[in-house]
Amino acid sequence: MELKANAFGRNARKALLDKTLQGALERTTGRFQAHRDAAVAAFPEFEATRERASGIKRDVLDHLDTYLARFIEEAEKRGAIVHVARDAAQAREIAARIARNEGITLAVKSKSMASEEISLNEALQGAGVTVVESDLGEYIIQLAGETPSHIIAPAAHKTREQISRLFERHLGEPRTDSIPGLVGMARKHLREKFLSAGMGVSGGNFLVADTGSVVLVTNEGNGRMGTVLPRVHLAVVGIEKVIPRMADLPTFLRLLPRSATGQAISSYVSIVTGTRRAGDPEGPDRMHILLLDCGRSAILEGKYREVLKCVRCGACLNCCPVYQSVGGHPYGWVYSGPIGAVLTPLLVGLPEAAALPDASTLCGACADVCPVKIPLPDFLLELRADAREQGLKTPGEIAAMKGYAGVMKRAGLLEAIERIGGVLGQFFTKGKGIGGLPYPFSGWTERRDFPAPAALPFRKRWKIQRGARD
Amino acid sequence: MVNERESLFRRLSAACGGHGAGPGEGLPGEAPVPPEIDRVALFAKTFAAADGVLLRGPLEKALSDLGEMLRAEGVTALFFPEDDAAAREIAEALVPFGPFSLTTGAEVRGGSAAVTAGFRTAEAAIAETGTVVETSAGGRSVLPGLIPDVHVSIVPAASVVARMEEALAAFTADPPRNISFLSGPSRTGDIEQTLTIGAHGPRKAIVLLLTIPGPGVKITSL
Structure with missing residues (x-):
């Protein structure tokens, strides 16, 4: 996917002015x-389950070499062909080669964020394959020629009117404002594709090391169809998705759907292992598993390794005040919200996405909901410090922060500034906010007003309150 | 590609090596197991919460309810795998409640135009989540729960387990190609976050709970 992360500010402003998007965001994140x-x-055991899941993932990351080797061994023992890609270019090359060697002309694909990282569809199209997205949300945005705006609700930004117009134009369906009607149309068109596709492409929510299984969690049933009906199954999965044992799977299945959609379990969990066995009436003759490094081993080595615990539930998006305001597209790549603001700079390089760690209020809501306890706010702060060290901050911002630190360290100076600021601020702004300041403060005020200094500073008010109580 | 694999493992070993404990050591203990519960009663509750329909009680009544439900869905064909005796028995017993035709055939695989109900005996059901477990173990077909518009799972009460761990334990040593956890009908919230039933899989998920289990036993009661 094309990277536009450093245009966050510009694209966020555009998103804030988009009335349709604002309505959709409120509805989606709220629900x-x-x-x-x-x-x-x-679910009273949520906290204990979360603790356990976090512990299992930490163990996996500490021994990823061992667990991944076991996964590959078990998967190959059961007939799967495992490929390893260092970067996106290599992954595309492997996927295209698989499609050509298998003689594929039509592929149905279920939702996979990892495949977006490597622009898999373009690679397959280059190998002469028509790729049809089969997750309803992904199908809609594929018809619209857009990119996902939410990890689990990729078409969250589209209204039923817009979708009906797309179905009219691309599928020749009559216009309707009935949502079940629209779902029925997609079901009919996609069913034909499932029944005739030579290859099903999936992601993978989990890779089970002790059995070599790929686990898919869906509500629609598209992941299941694409892994049962076509003669070839290609799973594209990041190396960090390994869990040690099949016995660990329930722990994660208790967390992922609850965190993602609030369900006790998703409609379908498919655990697929190897190729069809002798005597099986259906299932693929060939199973390819394409494991992606694409920056993950480098993350593993550094101080941000715990971000690799992520199970892609999207809970941190929904509770983030920044995501709630601007949606997924301004983040400018595959992943959005707090997890995107951390993961994108780590996967593509901080200079290419230095704007993202700043796209946060550091309120901490993301850490509160994360089912595997990734310390996202700490990482956001740490990435800002890295950006400063790597010379990615403007001189104005650095000067302003130095000045701020200088004042905050001196109580007397702060008090004096508060007193003078309170008087002048109230006089000039009449209690309203301050906007349109000159450089270097314009970096702040061009996006939001600076609140007018209070007539009575907080610490003074605190003293008075305390005095009244004592 | 072997070279690429070796180089990946060199990178990984360098990145995660030297952390003292071996793999799996220091892991938190097993998830707490809740107290003994009435598995069947809990399954009935959780399956209903997942928008599934559970039928139990006298066979005659259950069959007539099921027949009515299938007619209401516009079902005209009943599909069951050739080798699933219980599924065949139930489907055949439903014919008088029709008009229904019976099929074990390839037209379902090919995308038959008829509105179809698929019948299958489930391997297990999970009380914790309202889940029916159907797998390809022993060469069984998973199509009845995949392609048809309505899915009817036949669940022997003795096969209902409390937790997911118990259902998975049977398949851990040598998992079949396909293990499916089915929890209610297919659904999507992708258009305006409005829950809509019947995205790609069955629009209706029905469980017939058998209280008299055992292979070769003529089904007389549900």
């Missing part, structure tokens, strides 16, 4: 959050 909170409240 997901309410459902997630209700599901967690109804």
